[in-house]
Amino acid sequence: MIKNYIRLLKAVGPRSFIGPFKKYASSSVNTNAVSQNYCMRLVRQHDKENFLCTLLMKNPERRHAMAIRAFNVEIARITSTVTDDKIGQMRLKFWDDAITSLYKTDSKSVPDQPVVREIKKAIDDHKLTKRYFQRIISSRLNANLRFLTVKQLEDYVEDSVSTVLYLLLEIHGIKNVHADHLASHLGKAQGITNLLRSIPRQERRHVVPIPQDILMQHGVSQERILRNRKDDKGVEEVVFHMAGTAHQHLEKARNLLPSVPKQAKSVFLPGVVIGRFLERLRQVNFHLADTSLHRSDTLLPISLYWNNFRGKF
DSSP: OHHHHHHHHHHTSGGGOOOOHHHHTTOOSOHHHHHHHHHHHHHHHHOHHHHHHHHTSOTTHHHHHHHHHHHHHHHHHHHHHOOOHHHHHHHHHHHHHHHHHHTSSOGGGSOOOHHHHHHHHHHHHHOOOHHHHHHHHHHHHSOOSOOSSHHHHHHHHIIIIIHHHHHHHHHTTOOOHHHHHHHHHHHHHHHHHHHHHHGGGOTTTTOOOSOHHHHHHHTOOHHHHHHOOTTOHHHHHHHHHHHHHHHHHHHHHHHHGGGSOGGGGGGGTHHHHHHHHHHHHHHTTTOTTOGGGGSOOTTHHHHHHHHHHHTOO
8 A cells, every 4th residue: 555655646746737727628638637637736736735645545535535625725725815805705706606506407507627527526426515615615705814712713714624524524425423523623623733834924914813812811912923033932822822722622533533434534634744743833842933843744644654554643
């Protein structure tokens, strides 16, 4: 199995990218292969850690999981790259309309776009729940990453991250209350961790995705978070508080793992990524700007493979 994993890692290198979609839109090449390759390259470029996790799934689940990840990348990139709210809403409306069209019997209204084609295949094969796609879109549509309470933060990451895991469970044919409960906690852990990791990149946007109640509890302003000085103990306490919340959800998810079906466990491999990052954050005393946190985790592929083999995270 490890040989196959290494082969896949090599196979999806830069040369495997099929290039801009428009270049191939009218081509007679294999449309399915083009769409699959497009989704893999999109996830590899913009969501590499989840890409590595998805590679360890078996086909056909891997193909459909990659489509879900590509869809999520498309939605997340709108809110992270578009500064004009109206343009962002228009782009999100495109995806909302596309999902609506995929659940209609008349396929003529389905956009001819590679991610949409792959999502359609996943929906047709697994009868995926429509409201999950809509929840992912609406979570980004309504979010400004300014939370008043931890509850608001957890609700946001439940909708934007945990929901992706619910779709991956459906792809694997898993209908299990323990698996759903695990996905909820793991998604919250991953979402909170991702928001923490994004803070050093938020300086230009002046967005601090930390709930006001945590800032007030520690007497820290948003400006201090953005400055993120290494000797600022208040900022360290705030980051520790956020990281602790993520770790609590991660531990709850780990405790539920023995209760879920074996075939669901590859869905939860992002827990490995979360655990490794939180440990690295602890080692640098919760200083988010430490350069070591921004280096690639070179041992992550091996750690993912080993944990997948053991059925753990």
